Amino acid sequence: MLTVSNLCASYGAIRAVRDVSLQVGAGSLSVVLGANGAGKSTTLRAIAGLHRPVTGEILLEERPIQRMPLHSVVRNGLAFVPEGRMVVAPLTVEENLSLSRFAGAPNASEIEDRVYALFPRLAERRKQPAGLMSGGEQQMLAIGRALMTAPKVLVLDEPSMGLAPAIVDLVFEAIVALHKDGQSILLVEQNAAIALSVADYGYVMRRGQIVIEGDPASLKENPEVLEAYLS
Numbered sequence: 001m002l003t004v005s006n007l008c009a010s011y012g013a014i015r016a017v018r019d020v021s022l023q024v025g026a027g028s029l030s031v032v033l034g035a036n037g038a039g040k041s042t043t044l045r046a047i048a049g050l051h052r053p054v055t056g057e058i059l060l061e062e063r064p065i066q067r068m069p070l071h072s073v074v075r076n077g078l079a080f081v082p083e084g085r086m087v088v089a090p091l092t093v094e095e096n097l098s099l100s101r102f103a104g105a106p107n108a109s110e111i112e113d114r115v116y117a118l119f120p121r122l123a124e125r126r127k128q129p130a131g132l133m134s135g136g137e138q139q140m141l142a143i144g145r146a147l148m149t150a151p152k153v154l155v156l157d158e159p160s161m162g163l164a165p166a167i168v169d170l171v172f173e174a175i176v177a178l179h180k181d182g183q184s185i186l187l188v189e190q191n192a193a194i195a196l197s198v199a200d201y202g203y204v205m206r207r208g209q210i211v212i213e214g215d216p217a218s219l220k221e222n223p224e225v226l227e228a229y230l231s
């Protein structure tokens, strides 16, 4: 569904991502682990059309998207939930969701109902300004807003960041439900234990490169993963 090949991305002279190749199969969930500064967010931002890569190819289904403007990337079926959520604070939950309608499928009301079914807390807070909601609720809203575009691939940057454990569980229950429903997902996570418990395949990044990859069972037994992320 999504194939990234030999992706390189820089900030001026700083090469943040070097030769990264990864895949998300149709209906599968791939996770990227790594320490702070490893290049995970830059990789996702490049995939999502927010950071122009220096070289490399990003195929969504069979279509190259690495040179497309952001709105075309969204229209072609890739939705990105950034780190820090970026919901529009003064707007209500339903207004935030409707912001993505223009890019979405004609059945926007149906998708909105699905978002509320996935996150009943959002349904209860429909008329509430997003800025007055908890971090967890804002994360749910950010995911809901991405789903409004009916993405073929949903790309999530650290959805657990700054959330209490019980709320992390709620957010991940929703991610698992989406995955079970056939949604293809690319997830960056610092919380390796929870990420590997839901993923079909995992990658570990260090200093801009993918240094380990494999299925979750093999990653959980890898000494470097055990020491750096699961101890």
Ligand code: ATP
Residues within 6 Å of the ligand: 011, 014, 016, 034, 035, 036, 037, 038, 039, 040, 041, 042, 043
């Ligand atoms: P984190 O979990 O802390 O977000 P990350 O793995 O997502 O880390 P990136 O944010 O992609 O890592 O950063 C990769 C490298 O690029 C780091 O060395 C970082 O300092 C550098 N970097 C990130 N953003 C910028 C920027 N806007 N300008 C210059 N360098 C940057």
